[in-house]
Amino acid sequence: MEKLYTWLDERLGLKTIYDVVLDRKVPKVNWFYTLGSASLFLFVIQAVTGIFLTVYYVPSPDHAYDSIQFIMNGVAFGWLIRGIHHWGATLMVLVVFFHMLRTFYFASYKYPRELTWLTGVLLLFLTLGMGFTGYLLPWNQRAYWATTVGTEIPGTVPIIGPWITSFLRGGPDLSAVTLARFFSLHIWWLPAGIVLLISVHMYLIIRLGISSLPKKDD
Amino acid sequence: MAKSHELHRSDFVKSVVAVLGTIIGGFIAIPGIGYLISPSLKFEASEAWIPLGPLENYPDGTPTLFNFTRTKINGWEKTVNSYGVYVVNHGGNQVTVFSNMCTHLSCRVNWQEDGQIYHCPCHDGKFSPTGEVTGGPPPKPLNVYETKIEDGVLSIHFVEG
Numbered sequence: 001m002e003k004l005y006t007w008l009d010e011r012l013g014l015k016t017i018y019d020v021v022l023d024r025k026v027p028k029v030n031w032f033y034t035l036g037s038a039s040l041f042l043f044v045i046q047a048v049t050g051i052f053l054t055v056y057y058v059p060s061p062d063h064a065y066d067s068i069q070f071i072m073n074g075v076a077f078g079w080l081i082r083g084i085h086h087w088g089a090t091l092m093v094l095v096v097f098f099h100m101l102r103t104f105y106f107a108s109y110k111y112p113r114e115l116t117w118l119t120g121v122l123l124l125f126l127t128l129g130m131g132f133t134g135y136l137l138p139w140n141q142r143a144y145w146a147t148t149v150g151t152e153i154p155g156t157v158p159i160i161g162p163w164i165t166s167f168l169r170g171g172p173d174l175s176a177v178t179l180a181r182f183f184s185l186h187i188w189w190l191p192a193g194i195v196l197l198i199s200v201h202m203y204l205i206i207r208l209g210i211s212s213l214p215k216k217d218d
Numbered sequence: 219m220a221k222s223h224e225l226h227r228s229d230f231v232k233s234v235v236a237v238l239g240t241i242i243g244g245f246i247a248i249p250g251i252g253y254l255i256s257p258s259l260k261f262e263a264s265e266a267w268i269p270l271g272p273l274e275n276y277p278d279g280t281p282t283l284f285n286f287t288r289t290k291i292n293g294w295e296k297t298v299n300s301y302g303v304y305v306v307n308h309g310g311n312q313v314t315v316f317s318n319m320c321t322h323l324s325c326r327v328n329w330q331e332d333g334q335i336y337h338c339p340c341h342d343g344k345f346s347p348t349g350e351v352t353g354g355p356p357p358k359p360l361n362v363y364e365t366k367i368e369d370g371v372l373s374i375h376f377v378e379g
Contacts, residue, residue, distance in 0.1 A: 052253060056293070066294035074293065076256035077249035 020206060027212035032106070035099035036205075042092040043194065046130075049085040050187065057137070059183035061176045064139035089131055096127045107218070108211040116204040119197045126194045133186040136179060147182070148174050257293065264290070265377040270315070273372045276307040281329040281336070281347070283318065288378070303363065303374060304329055304336070306347070315374050316349050317361040327360070336360065 071078035109117035170177035325340035343354035363374035
């Protein structure tokens with residue numbers, strides 16, 4: 001065991017990774033500073049439960065609703081995995097939002113952490129995008145009408161509005177095409193973007209360290 | 219460390235974390251594994267008596283094809299499967315009902331009146347009028363269904379799965 005570890009460490013630099021990532025110095029801060037880790041943890045939970053859901057879910061108007069009924073009633077622990085994904089989604093939006101508020105109120109976005117803030121803002125938008133696209137996938141009445149309204153809203157933008165609506169829907173109406181592209185966005189495009197930005201976000205946090213609490217005279 | 223019999227605090231913490239981690243991991247793994255394998259553990263053995271109509275409708279001696287469908291639910295989808303059986307009326311309430319499924323690779327066999335054989339088009343399997351293999355690759359005779367006749371109506375005992 002000891003030998004194996006030494007062999008691996010010599011080649012991978014495990015100790016360096018541990019020291020840099022986990023054993024880095026942090027200022028004395030409070031519990032609000034754990035919201036970022038909580039966001040990351042929730043993203044991992046959503047990714048894992050989401051991958052599990054794709055085993056049975058079918059993104060087609062003929063089968064979407066029935067395949068979810070099957071997950072809920074026909075598959076062992078399907079209710080649990082979908083339940084975690086469902087509530088985790090709501091929780092993630094909340095936690096990411098509070099994480100942003102914390103960063104703002106504690107003035108952590110200032111020099112030299114502007115780029116951490118900017119990637120964080122993009123991550124917030126991507127998280128909301130995940131919520132918006134995921135909401136359609138159950139293909140029930142609520143999903144259908146929420147997305148009808150949600151894709152109608154950008155239609156009020158002058159000149160290009162109607163085009164945005166039909167781009168989101170993949171046509172003039174909410175249809176099978178909409179469901180397929182929302183599914184694609186939900187499981188490939190948005191998660192890929194999130195992983196990419198989390199990597200940059202984390203790199204910056206490790207490189208710059210986290211900010212300390214603002215003092216009275218700051 | 220090796221010479222000391224005392225347990226160091228850090229080693230104790232490591233062991234406890236390892237044990238608790240394994241237990242928690244196990245509890246998380248159970249739903250995950252159950253979720254993935256549960257459809258493969260469901261065996262829906264379906265059986266039914268399928269009425270094939272009055273026995274007198276079937277001509278004496280000549281194998282006559284009867285088709286029927288069975289609906290099966292796989293996950294979120296209903297599938298309608300077609301089945302065919304050959305009914306041979308021997309007269310005097312004696313009847314044999316063969317499955318038309320070739321025992322080789324489940325193609326459907328056809329009764330050929332001129333050759334007096336059941337012929338499978340896939341690999342040239344041949345069965346005699348009594349269902350015995352007379353040529354080709356089939357390893358077993360044609361399956362025969364359990365039959366019953368009630369009020370002159372013929373039924374077969376269909377078992378699946």
